[in-house]
């Protein structure tokens with residue numbers, strides 16, 4: 112017989128370090144290989160957990176309870192095989208012993224032995240050792256939740272091997288001290304290069320012996336006992352991983368059936384909306400709280416292996432809304448969730464463990480065809496991602512199932528699909544954002560904001576609040592008709608919507624209230640920023656700027672697709688293995704975007720070379736690479752047929768900051784923009800340009816000043832806003848987020864985004880324009896998402912700025928572009944490089960009191976970089 116294959120040999124070596132002799136290990140390994148059909152990954156998973164478990168079981172069933180009782184010397188005494196076993200017991204005390212109890216069955220003596228072994232082992236090592244925190248289960252491959260166990264997001268999914276190994280290995284007596292995970296990456300990486308200790312050294316399978324192991328699932332889940340048998344005749348949905356590789360958690364009741372299975376049944380002919388619908392909704396409709404309760408009940412039932420069966424045919428009297436039935440002679444429980452209009456969802460499980468999820472779509476059956484399920488799931492997935500942005504804490508699979516039902520109904524019903532065009536779709540972004548982790552995007556929202564009223568009563572549809580003239584555009588959606596009801600304009604329910612229609616009203620444009628929001632002159636951010644931003648006017652009698660809501664972070668308006676899903680951040684887009692301050696260590700994955708070097712210095716300044724490149728791009732765009740879209744979303748949004756050719760977009764340099772999926776701390780030097788404004792700014796009234804912003808501090812070159820914050824819109828929304836704008840006065844401050852447009856094919860409208868700070872914005876909305884030599888430059892910064900459709904636009908100083916100096920940036924306006932939907936203002940920037948050649952030296956400007964700058968004939972250029980358009984129509988006499 113030749114030597115064992117390398118993976119088997121490795122497994123044996125690892126087991127040896129745990130104190131198991133090859134004699135113990137070999138047969139078990141063979142057995143597992145047979146059971147898992149030589150799938151080594153399953154055996155190696157979580158540090159050979161399954162193998163360890165099985166060996167212990169075999170030993171226990173032999174009545175050994177101790178790996179060495181057979182006399183095998185599997186390790187030198189000094190290598191303390193026994194404590195290794197004991198540690199294993201101790202760590203698994205709750206999980207292993209309980210799972211074994213469950214397997215062995217009540218009253219089984221071996222189970223009792225396990226208990227006592229575990230109990231013994233709890234005492235000895237701990238009393239011998241210093242008071243060391245009980246190590247998590249990571250050394251045997253499990254996942255120990257808890258704050259100390261590592262990654263903030265994964266709750267300890269990843270741990271530095273060096274720390275947990277040292278923490279655990281008490282063999283030498285020198286490693287008793289726990290190693291803080293809060294070591295710098297440099298330290299951690301250095302220790303990674305040292306040979307890892309004992310058994311777990313190569314468990315990651317990483318050829319480089321990487322420092323970290325990724326643990327795929329909690330320990331309990333990884334306790335695979337054996338392949339459950341799939342009963343003949345059981346329906347297995349292809350591609351369902353659960354069915355293909357069934358797993359059973361040890362401490363759950365033994366069930367021979369495969370679970371769960373979702374069965375989507377075609378609608379029953381006897382269930383339709385029609386005349387019956389009103390009755391049906393009265394008798395069977397559950398409130399959402401009832402349905403969630405019902406769902407919970409169903410879940411509980413499943414979890415306990417209790418029965419339930421669901422079938423839409425419950426309407427025939429076979430079962431009740433939530434009742435018991437004895438179909439097939441089994442006790443079964445049924446839970447139905449009935450939507451008033453289009454769907455019923457029924458979840459059931461039998462006492463054999465079979466779970467059925469049955470969805471009934473009440474549709475016009477004549478026009479219904481069962482759509483391809485893959486297409487349905489894709490549609491559901493897209494909707495969820497779009498609607499929920501970040502999945503809210505109360506996200507439930509029931510919602511997904513309802514969405515699924517809706518999609519099946521829509522896709523399956525041709526006549527309805529056609530009607531969809533006439534239906535304004537529900538866009539729950541704001542609602543879900545408010546509930547979700549993205550709520551902080553709305554942190555700037557005042558209590559009385561129209562958001563609350565917009566969302567408080569969906570059945571009433573959108574509520575628009577008329578804005579006073581000073582605030583400009585009402586943004587009424589074309590597809591809705593409004594009538595006056597008291598002071599408000601409220602939508603009339605569209606008459607032609609069938610009862611099956613998808614609900615209903617579009618969020619209106621975010622409109623400001625009748626009441627002008629009070630500006631707090633001591634802090635216009637009303638406490639939203641880390642610093643106060645005062646407002647002064649020593650020049651004119653104008654006390655306040657036009658009304659707007661101060662928000663410290665962007666908010667998504669409506670159709671823009673902004674996805675902060677952590678799942679989309681791959682390893683290459685974060686540094687989960689970092690600790691402390693990334694700048695203090697060798698550059699991590701987050702520096703990849705900036706050529707392998709961080710863009711910031713340890714003083715939080717943008718490095719000179721990087722900054723100069725960005726400045727040059729702004730000042731001399733013709734010298735830099737430009738992308739030309741095949742079909743430019745900006746031109747497309749203008750609705751010209753055919754759309755005009757793309758005018759080009761600068762290929763921008765991005766900064767990528769560390770974020771939530773990174774292991775570093777909040778004070779990491781690669782987190783500048785996300786920390787918000789730190790310098791003292793003041794909004795003041797300028798002589799020439801209305802309100803402006805100045806710094807009260809001296810700012811060195813490369814300092815972060817503020818971000819341009821506003822509503823995230825699609826270009827079409829922006830265009831609609833612009834063309835709908837009427838009135839004597841309006842301000843629009845849109846900025847295109849076009850830094851990556853041309854690099855992709857044809858962008859969807861929802862991906863071609865811009866920021867509008869007209870109604871919701873931060874202090875940046877007051878920063879005035881200066882041609883060419885502005886003291887601020889905008890740099891795109893990726894924070895939450897590697898997706899370049901959405902990024903932060905951050906302002907950094909282009910040079911040292913003195914206290915009380917006005918802050919300006921170059922809007923990139925083409926003062927000659929008379930076709931542009933937004934007319935350029937008369938530039939009063941005062942720069943000797945001013946591009947606005949045509950302005951009159953003496954023109955008197957109402958409102959903003961512009962003065963004339965000298966015209967020195969600097970050659971005009973137009974940076975379409977961000978396609979920034981800034982306007983103050985109505986405040987200027989001549990445009």
Ligand SMILES: C[S@@+](CC[C@H](N)C(=O)[O-])C[C@H]1O[C@@H](n2cnc3c(N)ncnc32)[C@H](O)[C@@H]1O
Pocket residue numbers: 656799800801802803844875876877878879880881936937938939940941959961981982983984986
């Ligand atoms: C982003 S806002 C800046 C804040 C604005 N000054 C205010 O009072 O609200 C842009 C508007 O400011 C004015 N503005 C900015 N830069 C200007 C400049 N260089 N010359 C003249 N007006 C300017 C224009 O009216 C423009 O539409």
